[in-house]
Amino acid sequence: MAPEFDQTLRRWYVGQLIVLMVAVMVRLLITNQGMAFPGGGMVMIIWFLNALWPAIDADQHDWRRLRHFNYYVQTVLLFTLMPIMVANLINLVCQATTLDEQGLIAVGMAYLVVAFVPVGYVVTAKIQSVVGRIAVLISAIFSGLIGAQPTLFALPLLNVPATFSMVSDAGILGAVGFVITVGVLMVAWGFRLPAWRLNRRASRGLVGLIIIVGVVFSLWNAFSDGATWATTFTRWNFQLKNATWKMFLSGLEPGIAEEWLYRYAVLTILLTAFRHSRFQLLWSVGLSGGLFGLWHFTNVLAGQSWQATGEQMIFAATLGWFLAVVYLYTGSITASMAIHAAIDILSMMASGSQTMTVPDAFEWQTIGLTVVVFVALTIFFLTGRRRRVMQAYVDQRLLRSLD
Numbered sequence: 001m002a003p004e005f006d007q008t009l010r011r012w013y014v015g016q017l018i019v020l021m022v023a024v025m026v027r028l029l030i031t032n033q034g035m036a037f038p039g040g041g042m043v044m045i046i047w048f049l050n051a052l053w054p055a056i057d058a059d060q061h062d063w064r065r066l067r068h069f070n071y072y073v074q075t076v077l078l079f080t081l082m083p084i085m086v087a088n089l090i091n092l093v094c095q096a097t098t099l100d101e102q103g104l105i106a107v108g109m110a111y112l113v114v115a116f117v118p119v120g121y122v123v124t125a126k127i128q129s130v131v132g133r134i135a136v137l138i139s140a141i142f143s144g145l146i147g148a149q150p151t152l153f154a155l156p157l158l159n160v161p162a163t164f165s166m167v168s169d170a171g172i173l174g175a176v177g178f179v180i181t182v183g184v185l186m187v188a189w190g191f192r193l194p195a196w197r198l199n200r201r202a203s204r205g206l207v208g209l210i211i212i213v214g215v216v217f218s219l220w221n222a223f224s225d226g227a228t229w230a231t232t233f234t235r236w237n238f239q240l241k242n243a244t245w246k247m248f249l250s251g252l253e254p255g256i257a258e259e260w261l262y263r264y265a266v267l268t269i270l271l272t273a274f275r276h277s278r279f280q281l282l283w284s285v286g287l288s289g290g291l292f293g294l295w296h297f298t299n300v301l302a303g304q305s306w307q308a309t310g311e312q313m314i315f316a317a318t319l320g321w322f323l324a325v326v327y328l329y330t331g332s333i334t335a336s337m338a339i340h341a342a343i344d345i346l347s348m349m350a351s352g353s354q355t356m357t358v359p360d361a362f363e364w365q366t367i368g369l370t371v372v373v374f375v376a377l378t379i380f381f382l383t384g385r386r387r388r389v390m391q392a393y394v395d396q397r398l399l400r401s402l403d
Helices: 003-034 037-056 064-096 101-111 117-122 130-146 148-152 162-170 172-188 204-223 245-273 280-302 306-330 333-351 361-381 384-398
Strands: none
Touching: 003 037, 003 064, 003 117, 037 064, 064 101, 064 117, 064 130, 064 148, 101 148, 101 162, 117 172, 130 148, 130 172, 130 245, 130 280, 148 162, 148 172, 162 172, 162 245, 172 245, 204 306, 204 333, 204 361, 245 280, 245 306, 245 333, 245 384, 280 306, 280 384, 306 333, 306 361, 306 384, 361 384
8 A cells, every 4th residue: 555545544544533432432421411431431441542553553563462353353343333433423413513414314324335444454454364354354344334324323313214224224335335445455455456347368158158147047036936847947927026226225235245245355365375276266266155155144143044044055155156256257246246136136126025935845956956057157167268267367367466
């Protein structure tokens, strides 16, 4: 990073931290006539000093283990609690001024799109462990950014318009913020941003095959109405049960954010970790897809059944493998984003739900077919000339800056 950019982000981080911490202190002073201040104030002061530490420890060599532990702690705390602190600031400004609350809420929602950039650069960028980087990306950073706007409204401090709630629940602003924040973070870690244009080495015929597979599967997954093998490819119902902006944005969000997380960030980190292995592509694609599948286990916490979650995990892992080779072969993150978004948008609109129902016996059979098809396509692209095209893209585009 250029020195000017580095200083700007550090000053942004410190200034943002001071403003939010002062607002919390004010809240503690006015809560129950200041009764919450002694204990809560001391906790916040300790947190403030520890959160400030990463911004001033660039040349320090002491307390190495404690400083590294603090990077993880502050990453989790700041990515989790910052939206609540912003909500508190908005509420205090509304009480102290005549500014319009809805306007301030809109500003707060927009600000949270970029508010985590200095946190990622100043704090999280200091994490060097491969496992640690992947862990914080999948857990604190992803959940913190995608849930930033909903968390802003978590406490009953603000009177939120219905339109704002719809946009926040869809997570699309969080997806944009995730792309920006993780993009800056990956550059700070020494990685290059992904390409958006198609790789010139890629066969146009195989790119066409990828497009056909993506379109056919998206339509079949959403609109096939057959309940047997005799009708699953011939009986269709193109009715959309819930063709709303909320469903559209809810399907678009994972197409953007999850691809940026698993197909760009996690896959790039794994490719770097295995760059000296002859099985670099195999291990990286396999582990990234496996992590993508395991991550869907969290849907149980949202009330989805164990059977549906198990089916979803299997499907997500195999789809993750396919999308990984799509990205590496085409050289464009746009390709995997488009396929993923199409699958989620159409399935959500067609079913009218964001959760999966308990699968019956035939659905398990179709999942088996899906697994076979996606695994076969993944193996096909990981062999022969296709593999050489992907390896060249990895070496020349993604990891060139690390040599």
